Structure formats: C-alpha cells, structure tokens
Amino acid sequence: MKEFLSQWLSRRARLRSVLACGVRYPDKTSFAQTWSPDFPAQALDNALRCMSDAFQVLKINFFPNEQIRWVYENAFLYCGRRNDGICLAIFTSRDPQVFDQETIERLIVEFQALGHETP
Helix, strand or coil, rough: CCHHHHHHHHHHCCCCEEEEEECCCCCCCEEEECCCCCCCHHHHHHHHHHHHHHHHHHHHHHCCCCCEEEEEEEEEEEEEEECCCCCCEEEEEECCCCHHHHHHHHHHHHHHCCCCCCC
C-alpha cells in the first residue's frame, strides 16, 4: 500500500499550486515531496508528524476527523485521514491566481477512497 500511495501522490499532487505534500502512515513512517525552498524535508516531516497527532487528538475527543485545513500567512495546509489511519497533507499557495480549492478537495476525497479496490 505504501508504494501504491507514493506513486499516486507523485502522479496526482504535482499541481501548480502545490508547494509540498506528504503521506504519514500509522507506523510513523512517511513519504514527502517538496517543490518549494520554504518547505525543507525535515520541516515537512515534522509537519506530517504534527498533522497525524492532531488527527489523533480530534478522534479521541470525538470531533470530526476526516479533513482539516490550516490557514497560514502564505499557505494553506489541507489534510485528509483515511479509515486505516493513513494521513495526507498538501501545502498550497494562497495566491488566488494559482490556487484551486476544488481540485485539492477532490484529491483528498480520492485519497480517502484509494485502496478500497486494491490490496
């Protein structure tokens, strides 16, 4: 499943507005890609860990925990969690000339549905 999700992310997340993205697995491993110097690998890995922790806190406290969006000064962070605990993070530009919210939200829904038809 890890290889499948890594390939999916590599193919699907390379969009004009995406600055960086990654997947965090329940075993605490991750796969990340960055296309911006503002998102070095170590910082991105830390963000993925924090995102995963946030989903756990939301779940424990019975809050909706399938999708989260954080708003930063220069970026959005869209996150989705699957039923198997695998989490997706997508950092995007906030520039309205390049940002397409519908496409990002569609990616999250697609991510959450992946694997139901594959081993």
